Amino acid sequence: MVGAFQRIPMVMPATDILMSAQRKSRNVPPTKGIQNIAKRERNKGAKQLDALMKELSVPLRTYTENFPRRRDLHPYERSLIELTFGEGYYEKVLGRVDALRKKITSVGKQHASVCAKSLTKREAEERLTEGRKELEEVFQRGQNAIEDLINVAKALRSMPVVDPHIPTLCLVGSPNVGKSSLVRILSTGKPEVCSYPFTTRGILMGHIVSNHERFQVTDTPGLLTRHDGQSDFPY
Template identity: 65%
Template sequence: MKLASSLVPHQWRLLTSPQLSLQAFIFSTASTTKSHTFWSPSLRQCRNLQTALSPIVSSSYLPTSYITQKQIEIPTSPEKQSPPVQEGLGAFQKLPMVMPSIDLYASALRKSKRVQPTKGIANIAKRERNRGAKQLDAFMKELALPLKGYMESFPRKKLLHPYERSLIDLTLGDGKYEEVLGKVDVLRKKVQSVGKEHASLCAKALSKKEAEERLSEGVEKLELVFQQQGGAVDDLLTIAKVLRAMPVVDLEMPTLCLVGAPNVGKSSLVRILSTGKPEIIESSRNALQVTDTPGLLRRCDEDRNNLEKLTLAVLTHLPTAVLYVHDLTGECGTSPSDQFQIYKEMKERFKDYLWIDAVSKCDLLGGSPVMYAKEDRSSDDAEIIKYRERGPDESIHVSVKTEQGLNELKNKVKEVLSSEMEKIQSGEKTDQSVATC
């Protein structure tokens, strides 16, 4: 039996037919792999995420032209600085490809060694110290400028869409994103400081031998800096891979979010909806994002794990209609009484959303409602007794095995699609506020 804590976002599936385009955000069992030291459990589970909706950055690392065209420091007066602009959804797919620290160091060293002294210097000592100073300066820039580029290319968290801010916190851990970026910036400043210091010392050398020694010392010092602090670059590389693989959502497209306790049959219904026949949607212009979320357990928000919080983030920050799935057979591991309490809480919290109720596995339901031995039924009211028998009022009873109720569910989804699109076009429920410091 799978628990909610074993489910993680796995992929967005884009399925297209002549008259239907559906995206499915599938949560599935995570593979257990050896993780980086700072990763939270959620990050370990999310490391193999993939997305098919946005192209990965086509180029590898930062181009050389970036290094040759940009200065180390470009002071900007406060009046010329542009006000911060909030990123739209999809900011993660714009992240740069981060070079591993060992490759960044080796590339910078190799390029710096190709730097030649200024032509026309006849004195051997002057020529050698000129060469050494120029090589150390080039080495420093080849290290510092890519780091500066990373700092500029990774968006400030407070400018991200609230949904993507939630993804960062729930997958990386609270504060980890800012911490790693801060360490990369510290490394950049240290590289600049050490590089400039030793380039200056090399330029003041009195002999060819001293200039060579100063050059060697400078290279060793920069190597030591990268040995001690270069792990921040590798941490940033890991973060970039994880965030780029996060699912992409479209705020202009309605989202149908499947919610319920663990193992109630949400994933099976996602597969049915995302491979539906063309008659579900009559217009090729219509598209629906179908989102299968981790299961919710009966407990307060403070006790929820990160996967349950991810479900709440989807409901809170995306233009969402809810397909709530109930399992009254007793197979899912959550009693009907607990499912009823979870359902009531979610229905009250998101009462303004368009809502569909579906009772799954109806082919397994017998004449009598399922009763759990540990349930205290002495205080049951008429509402919960009725729920055990038939589920919520107006719920659609479906069976993937016998296909009972599937056409009715698809038609209902079609109605929700049209209604949700109207809400999106009118600007309702789209949370694009910028967090304040």
């Protein structure tokens, strides 16, 4: 079934995830009823570190679990991913996001455990500060993976949706030979048309209705002949 790209989750920018996590975790209070100052402070510190860890890692888990696995996609959508990003890039980005999630979880649990063993109020405060700093640094070092995932999501949502049950015409050929002009004339598609080659840089769709029958037409980037004699996309 096609249409998986329209169901992928929205990805928050890394800065927004971090700011939200910082704000929410700082508002976590200690467990009620703890009278001892040192115990109350270490309880609060451990809970805030645990909250920061979860607020940073849960969105990442949501992304990795809800972006479609390529093996589950329709062959057409798998081909779009490969043509758009190159072999393996999609999986690599998701893998980097998941690796960041695992690192945050590991660091967060470690610091929360250390903070929970503090003997004094001052020690608990220091452990909380240290834990916050390292968690935030780990997240910031890995935030490029999130930005890459945002770009992947934008590209996927802009992909054309094809109904495999409707006859499809795919226009393939050299650059600047009129493929896009033909799509504009014959179908509902409105690809950009210019007098220079490589105007079309993605796959665009249009529809044609003739004698009460509906057809899909696909405009594609121009093909080049490589030095080895094979044709390939310009990107």
